[in-house]
Amino acid sequence: EAGRLLWNGADALxxxxxxxxxxxxxxxxxxxxxxxxxxxxxxxxxRLAGGSVDAALAALAxxxxxxxxxxxxxxxxxxxxALTRLCFGERPIWxxxxxxxxxxxxxxxxxxxxxxxxxxxxxxxxLTTHQLDEAQQYCERIVIIDHGRTIAAGTLTELISQTMxxxxxxxxxxxxxxxxxxxxxxxxxxxxxxxxxxxxxxTKEDIFIL
Numbered sequence: 001e002a003g004r005l006l007w008n009g010a011d012a013l014x015x016x017x018x019x020x021x022x023x024x025x026x027x028x029x030x031x032x033x034x035x036x037x038x039x040x041x042x043x044x045x046x047r048l049a050g051g052s053v054d055a056a057l058a059a060l061a062x063x064x065x066x067x068x069x070x071x072x073x074x075x076x077x078x079x080x081x082a083l084t085r086l087c088f089g090e091r092p093i094w095x096x097x098x099x100x101x102x103x104x105x106x107x108x109x110x111x112x113x114x115x116x117x118x119x120x121x122x123x124x125x126x127l128t129t130h131q132l133d134e135a136q137q138y139c140e141r142i143v144i145i146d147h148g149r150t151i152a153a154g155t156l157t158e159l160i161s162q163t164m165x166x167x168x169x170x171x172x173x174x175x176x177x178x179x180x181x182x183x184x185x186x187x188x189x190x191x192x193x194x195x196x197x198x199x200x201x202x203t204k205e206d207i208f209i210l
Contacts, residue, residue, distance in 0.1 A: 024094050026099065037067050039067060051088035060107065
C-alpha cells in the first residue's frame with residue numbers, strides 16, 4: 001500500500017472522523033432490514049440522515065412496494081431500495097459499488113437519472129462498474145484496475161489514445177464460392193475473390209480486448 005488520500009489539498013486521514021462525515025457508501029451488501037417494510041426501512045434511514053420518505057419512494061418508483069416486507073423483494077427491487085439512501089442527507093462524496101447491478105433497464109435508467117442529478121448539484125461520485133456503456137456515457141474519468149493495481153487512467157478518449165491509437169484498419173476478405181453452388185444461388189459462375197478494408201474509430205470495448 002502506498003500513496004496519500006487528499007481532501008481539498010489536506011490529508012484526509014489526519015482526521016478520519018471528520019472526513020468520514022463527508023463520505024457516504026452503498027456497497028454490494030444492501031443495508032436492507034428484511035423484517036421491515038419498504039416504507040419502514042426508509043423511515044429508519046430518514047431518522048438517521050433526514051429527508052422525505054415519499055420523495056425517496058418516488059425517486060426509484062417504489063410506491064407500489066411501500067407496504068411490502070423487504071424479505072419479499074426481488075434482488076433488483078432490494079437494490080433500488082438500498083440506493084434510495086442517495087436521497088437522504090447531503091454528502092460531498094458518494095462511493096458506490098456497482099450501483100446498477102441486478103436491476104432491469106428501466107430501473108437502471110432511473111438510477112442514472114438520480115446519480116446525474118446529484119452530480120449536477122456538485123456531488124462527487126466514485127463508482128465501480130463492469131458496464132462499459134455506463135463508463136463511456138456518464139463518467140468523466142475512468143480508472144482500469146487489474147488485480148488491485150491501476151493499469152490505466154484518464155478520460156475514455158485518453159485511454160484509447162494511450163493504449164492503441166484512435167483508429168484501426170480492418171481487412172475483409174470474401175472467398176470465392178464453388179461454381180456449382182453459385183449456379184444454385186443464381187450467382188455469377190466466374191470465380192470471385194474480393195478484398196476490402198475499412199478504417200474505423202476505436203470504441204470502449206477495444207481497450208479491454210487489448
